[in-house]
Amino acid sequence: MxxxxxxxxxxxxxxxxxxxxxxxxxxxxxxxxxxxxxxxxxxxxxxxxxxxxxxxxxxxxxxxxxxxxxxxxxxxxxxxxxxxxxxxxxxxxxxxxxxxxxxxxxxxxxxxxxxxxxxxxxxxxxxxxxxxxxxxxxxxxxxxxxxxxxxxxxxxxxxxxxxxxxxxxxxxxxxxxxxxxxxxxxxxxxxxxxxxxxxxxxxxxxxxxxxxxxxxxxxxxxxxxxxxxxxxxxxxxxxxxxxxxxxxxxxxxPLVYSEKKMQKYQVIEDMIKIGNFIENQEKFWKLIPEVQSNIAHSISPQYVESLDDIATFRGRIIKRWDKKIMVGYPPVFGNPTHTARLLLAIILNYKVGNSLINIRYDERILKILKSLGYEIIEINRELEPQYGEGKTMQWIIEYIKETYGIKTKLPSVIFDKGMKGKEAMIRFWTSSVEEMIESLNAICRSL
Structure with missing residues (x-):
């Protein structure tokens, strides 16, 4: 060379x-x-x-x-x-x-x-x-x-x-x-x-x-x-x-410059990996809400500064009429989706997590997640101020801090039962793509 x-x-x-x-x-x-x-x-x-x-x-x-x-x-x-x-x-x-x-x-x-x-x-x-x-x-x-x-x-x-x-x-x-x-x-x-x-x-x-x-x-x-x-x-x-x-x-x-670039390459590979899992897991359609889904995945939390450090799929994860799942490739950084905004808020406030997905609200899914050892917390969307969609994800974190006093250890499962015009939703974060895939696979097998 x-x-x-x-x-x-x-x-x-x-x-x-x-x-x-x-x-x-x-x-x-x-x-x-x-x-x-x-x-x-x-x-x-x-x-x-x-x-x-x-x-x-x-x-x-x-x-x-x-x-x-x-x-x-x-x-x-x-x-x-x-x-x-x-x-x-x-x-x-x-x-x-x-x-x-x-x-x-x-x-x-x-x-x-x-x-x-x-x-x-x-x-x-x-x-x-x-x-x-x-x-x-x-x-x-x-x-x-x-x-x-x-x-x-x-x-x-x-x-x-x-x-x-x-x-x-x-x-x-x-x-x-x-x-x-x-x-x-x-x-x-x-x-x-x-x-x-x-x-x-x-x-x-x-x-x-x-x-x-x-x-x-x-x-x-x-x-x-x-x-x-x-x-x-x-x-x-x-x-x-x-x-x-x-x-x-x-x-x-100075090595942070190249470290972040290398991590972004790994994030893209991880997104392809989880995308393949989603499209090939036969029961994954049972997890998709009406508004569809998306995955947010970041570089190491210690290096995350903005949405530019978080990737999501450009299109959503969509359930077709025949129950087949289509992942909206390609994965891109800086896409201001709800999942990306919430993952950013979690990382900036708690310095944890690198993967997050929104899935359909279902009591059975919550029970499965609890049986897997995850802590669960509920938020009340009825109490959300009327200041527009762009601030909803940060409000979720502020609500959890003020209502539950959780300053350090954030539960991995955050759900709400919806409100008029807002679908009920489960938001689930993990510290690795591997953990995310294993947990989602366990949910699908149990449904």
């Missing part, structure tokens, strides 16, 4: 939160073979950097030389690069490559990682294709205090003009407000990406992940603008699911 190759020039973070090893992790996630030239070894954990052992410039040169002579390097990411001697080596060895520079002047704990700022500007910025400073770093490099988007634009222009950097990205994460904006300037136009500010404790490695994601995408042939957009999505996911490891500021998790 042939893979594109990307090189990272960076230090080693012994706590595996940033640095060369995190860059390699991001490259591999993106399908890139990552290689590294190490500039320093840090004694580091989530509480900060205790010491730095800087690699001799001659040895850094040797690392780069042997990598260049063997690999076709498509892009380079520069992170921690410590002194003037190292700057010169990188300038001489990598001039002309596509270089993404993470201007990591200070570590998260305030430790200075780049000395000789003037030489850094002259020797590193001038050979960079893209630089990715945050607002604080961009202020230091440009001399413009950045507090607004307009400040970011002015600083980006100045860095472009003074150092000839073709693409300047200034990240907005250090600016005030509930909403942040990253700015990309290419010498002609500004491109902006806005995103909600995430109030998270574990944020170590944001700069490394962002810049290495851009570098990896460039190695795969993406345009700069598209690489910028993809990197922001990767970073936002990584921050949202930062790792609670150690006793200080934990690392973000």
């Amino acid at each position: 042939i893979k594109d190759v990307a090189l990272t020039i960076a230090g080693i973070d012994t706590g595996n939160g940033a640095g060369a090893e995190t860059d390699i992790k991001v490259f591999e996630m993106l399908g890139i073979h990552g290689v590294m030239a190490v500039t320093a070894i840090t004694a580091q954990n989530t509480k900060g950097i205790s010491d730095i052992d800087v690699v001799n410039a001659d040895f850094l040169k040797k690392q780069i030389e042997v990598l260049k002579e063997d690999f076709n390097i498509k892009s380079v990411k520069i992170g921690m690069i410590y002194n003037k001697e190292q700057f010169k080596v990188v300038n001489e060895e990598l001039y002309g490559h596509k270089i993404v520079t993470d201007t990591v002047i200070y570590a998260k704990d305030g430790t200075q990682l780049i000395n000789d700022i003037d030489d850094y500007k002259r020797l590193i910025l001038k050979i960079s294709t893209i630089i990715t400073p945050n607002a604080v770093e961009a202020s230091m490099l440009s001399g413009i205090k950045i507090e607004t988007i307009k400040d970011s634009e002015e600083a980006a222009k100045k860095l472009y003009e003074n150092y000839g950097v073709p693409y300047v990205i200034i990240k907005g994460g250090h600016m005030k407000g509930d909403y942040s904006i990253d700015v990309l300037f290419d010498g002609r136009e500004f491109y902006e990406i806005g995103y909600p500010r995430l109030s998270k404790k574990n944020t170590h490695g944001t700069g490394s992940v962002f810049s290495s994601a851009i570098s990896g995408k460039i190695a795969k042939g993406y345009s700069i603008v598209d690489a910028f957009r993809e990197a922001r999505e990767i970073l936002q996911n990584a921050i949202n699911y930062g790792l609670e490891v150690g006793h200080g500021i934990g690392p973000i998790d």
Whole structure:
């Protein structure tokens, strides 16, 4: 198998939160073979950097030389690069490559990682294709205090003009407000990406992940603008699911991006599996209500944020006149069905479940579910406020909390006896598709 190759020039973070090893992790996630030239070894954990052992410039040169002579390097990411001697080596060895520079002047704990700022500007910025400073770093490099988007634009222009950097990205994460904006300037136009500010404790490695994601995408042939957009999505996911490891500021998790994509593929396979079961279970027609049925199935509850993380069948599960069942393929994400909305409400409120189906109300079915060991709870649809169908599923959860005081352990079977214009219904959730299939099969055999 042939893979594109990307090189990272960076230090080693012994706590595996940033640095060369995190860059390699991001490259591999993106399908890139990552290689590294190490500039320093840090004694580091989530509480900060205790010491730095800087690699001799001659040895850094040797690392780069042997990598260049063997690999076709498509892009380079520069992170921690410590002194003037190292700057010169990188300038001489990598001039002309596509270089993404993470201007990591200070570590998260305030430790200075780049000395000789003037030489850094002259020797590193001038050979960079893209630089990715945050607002604080961009202020230091440009001399413009950045507090607004307009400040970011002015600083980006100045860095472009003074150092000839073709693409300047200034990240907005250090600016005030509930909403942040990253700015990309290419010498002609500004491109902006806005995103909600995430109030998270574990944020170590944001700069490394962002810049290495851009570098990896460039190695795969993406345009700069598209690489910028993809990197922001990767970073936002990584921050949202930062790792609670150690006793200080934990690392973000870039692998969440690919993990969620892989899980969505598994969800589609699961939906086909349960669809096949439904169409081939001869008695399944006995479970279909008048309004028909559907299945909602999600990725792991810890990663669910919206309906985009939950799949249902595009069409409903329909009972034909001859009692045959037709499943409304294909399974799709983001379909705002009742089943998807209820599963989302359950997950967001209780952090449980990944599969849910609506089936016909029948006392016999309730007895069978109870005999299988499931707890059952009734809701009274007559008490539902008149605020439209879109909020019914969330109301069901609010009703259960207020009426029964259930804050932690939600029963798996939620039913109502209907009301005028509303069919009685059983809603049944499980923590896996396998459990759902086994339980539905047991119901059908008992009817």
